[in-house]
Amino acid sequence: MRSNTFPERELAMNEVITGMNKIELDTPCLIINKDVMEANLAHMANSVKNNLRPHIKTHKSPVIAKMQLAAGAIGITSAKVSEAEIMAKAGINNILIANQITGPQKITRLLDLASDYSIQVLVDNLVNVKELSSAAEARKMELHVLIELNVGLNRCGVLPGAPALELARSVLNSRGLVFAGVEFYEGHVSKFPDSDIRKRETQKSIDLALKTKEQIEKIGMNVEVVSSGGTCTYAITGNHPDITEIRPGSYMFMDASYKQILPEFEYALTILGTVVSTPHPNRAVIDAGGKSMTQDNGLPIIVSPEGWKLIWMNEEHGVLERLDGSPLTIGDKVEIVPSHSCTTTNLYDHFFVCQKDKLIDVWDISARGKLQ
Ligand SMILES: Cc1ncc(COP(=O)(O)O)c(C=O)c1O
Numbered sequence: 001m002r003s004n005t006f007p008e009r010e011l012a013m014n015e016v017i018t019g020m021n022k023i024e025l026d027t028p029c030l031i032i033n034k035d036v037m038e039a040n041l042a043h044m045a046n047s048v049k050n051n052l053r054p055h056i057k058t059h060k061s062p063v064i065a066k067m068q069l070a071a072g073a074i075g076i077t078s079a080k081v082s083e084a085e086i087m088a089k090a091g092i093n094n095i096l097i098a099n100q101i102t103g104p105q106k107i108t109r110l111l112d113l114a115s116d117y118s119i120q121v122l123v124d125n126l127v128n129v130k131e132l133s134s135a136a137e138a139r140k141m142e143l144h145v146l147i148e149l150n151v152g153l154n155r156c157g158v159l160p161g162a163p164a165l166e167l168a169r170s171v172l173n174s175r176g177l178v179f180a181g182v183e184f185y186e187g188h189v190s191k192f193p194d195s196d197i198r199k200r201e202t203q204k205s206i207d208l209a210l211k212t213k214e215q216i217e218k219i220g221m222n223v224e225v226v227s228s229g230g231t232c233t234y235a236i237t238g239n240h241p242d243i244t245e246i247r248p249g250s251y252m253f254m255d256a257s258y259k260q261i262l263p264e265f266e267y268a269l270t271i272l273g274t275v276v277s278t279p280h281p282n283r284a285v286i287d288a289g290g291k292s293m294t295q296d297n298g299l300p301i302i303v304s305p306e307g308w309k310l311i312w313m314n315e316e317h318g319v320l321e322r323l324d325g326s327p328l329t330i331g332d333k334v335e336i337v338p339s340h341s342c343t344t345t346n347l348y349d350h351f352f353v354c355q356k357d358k359l360i361d362v363w364d365i366s367a368r369g370k371l372q
Contacts, residue, residue: 018361022354023333027274028288030348031335032253032363034355037064037268040252041071048238048246053077053096053227055249058342060367061351062090064252075118077247081109082370084119090366094118096146096227098183098247100128100156106372107135114143120225122148122183124158129170129177136176145171146183146225149212151205153188160212168216181225181244182216184209190232193261202233210242232261253341257297267337270303271344272352273318275332282322286334289313292347297340304335 022031045052054068055077065076065087075094078084084095094117101110101121113119123129123145136143147167150157158164164182171179189201206228213223224244228237231248238246250258253269273288290313293300302308307325310318320334328334338344346368353361 018359020359022272022352022357022359025272025352025359027272027286027333028292029272030345030351030365031270031272032351032353033268033270034353034360036266037252038067040254040265040268041068043264044234044238044248044251045072048234050238050240050243051245052238053245053247054252055079055098055229055247056083056087056367058249058253058345059351060086060345060365060370061363062087062092062366063363065090065092068252074245077249078367080370080372081106081113082372083367084113085109086367086370088113088117096120096183096247098122098148098185098227098229100124100148102128102131104135107131111135111139111141111143115139115141118144120144120146120180122146122156123167123171124148124150124156126167126170129167129174133174133176138176141176142178143176144178144180146181146227147171147179149182149184149209151184151186151208153185155185155187157184160208161215164212165215165219168221169219172221179221181223181227182209182213183225183227185229185247186233186237187230190230191257191261198233198261199236202236206237206240206243213242231258231265250341253345255297255341255344256301256337256339259337267303269338269341269345269351271300271336271338273334273336275320275328275330275334278328278330281327284308284320284322284328284332284334286318286320287316288334288336289315289317291315292344293318293336293338294340294343294347296343300336300339300344302334302336305332308334310336 052073057079077096077098148157186205192198226243227245229247231251254265273286275284276287277285307323308320311321312319351363
């Protein structure tokens with residue numbers, strides 16, 4: 001397939017032809033198993049009653065965001081203004097930028113976006129409320145904000161209870177801002193392997209948020225949105241009667257780290273590498289290393305061939321050790337599941353989209369590297 005994205009040399013070098021087998025692709029490259037990804041999307045959509053607002057940090061691709069919307073999502077979540085810009089330009093409205101946006105440059109970009117699209121943003125402090133308010137007021141705009149609550153992750157977020165109530169009041173009294181509700185991310189409980197413990201700890205986070213919601217409502221403010229995350233707690237937050245939306249990201253690709261907690265989702269994203277050296281029958285080195293797959297959640301795992309293990313990586317080398325597999329030879333292809341799909345996706349320009357093992361499409365990772 002000579003696709004529209006063809007000008008890029010790297011893609012051209014792949015001699016990408018529809019129907020070719022994925023192992024003929026040049027490497028390292030990222031492969032999507034489309035059927036598996038669609039099954040993951042459907043599983044999430046069918047498992048939750050609450051609204052879905054998937055986090056696009058995992059795929060950074062408008063094509064996939066549109067598939068999530070087609071599968072029933074009400075909108076999307078981004079981490080960055082620049083990611084939201086890419087999604088909006090691709091025609092996606094209704095974006096929650098789940099972050100604090102500060103400083104004149106980004107606030108200008110945020111308001112530019114919010115003047116044409118439905119945008120919400122998080123606040124957790126008074127300084128930010130004031131700068132957003134005066135910028136929005138100067139442009140005679142109304143910016144919709146959610147208050148981010150710290151329910152235990154200890155990242156951003158105002159403390160639930162009185163501090164959150166005070167911040168909600170200040171939003172109410174700030175020209176140019178519209179209070180839309182509360183947001184929290186229970187990332188500190190998401191990786192408890194025991195599902196009972198995960199449920200109990202998630203419930204504690206939810207209780208903190210809902211108690212704060214009640215306090216805000218008691219002073220006559222309407223809390224329209226209660227937004228929570230993520231993949232590992234979807235079954236709990238996605239069906240809680242007082243949560244309005246959830247923001248899972250990783251579910252559609254899955255990865256080696258989340259799979260241990262959620263076996264019901266399958267691996268849809270892999271990295272393809274090539275054996276470039278076999279210094280010893282029990283050792284093989286591939287052309288994919290730390291610049292091709294991240295290890296912030298541990299080492300990626302090999303899914304093909306069987307009987308080999310990735311034991312360490314340098315920037316451009318992945319070193320494999322033979323367990324009980326057949327010896328590898330130069331040119332053999334190795335397929336690997338990332339340990340963290342979100343950070344791995346951010347390293348590539350394209351997804352090579354396959355059905356079974358056949359290439360059917362190439363999708364740009366348009367928001368890759370969008371950090372601002
Ligand atoms: C604000 C926010 N919402 C939702 C998520 C959920 O992401 P995931 O489903 O990949 O765990 C995250 C993860 O980092 C997050 O930071």
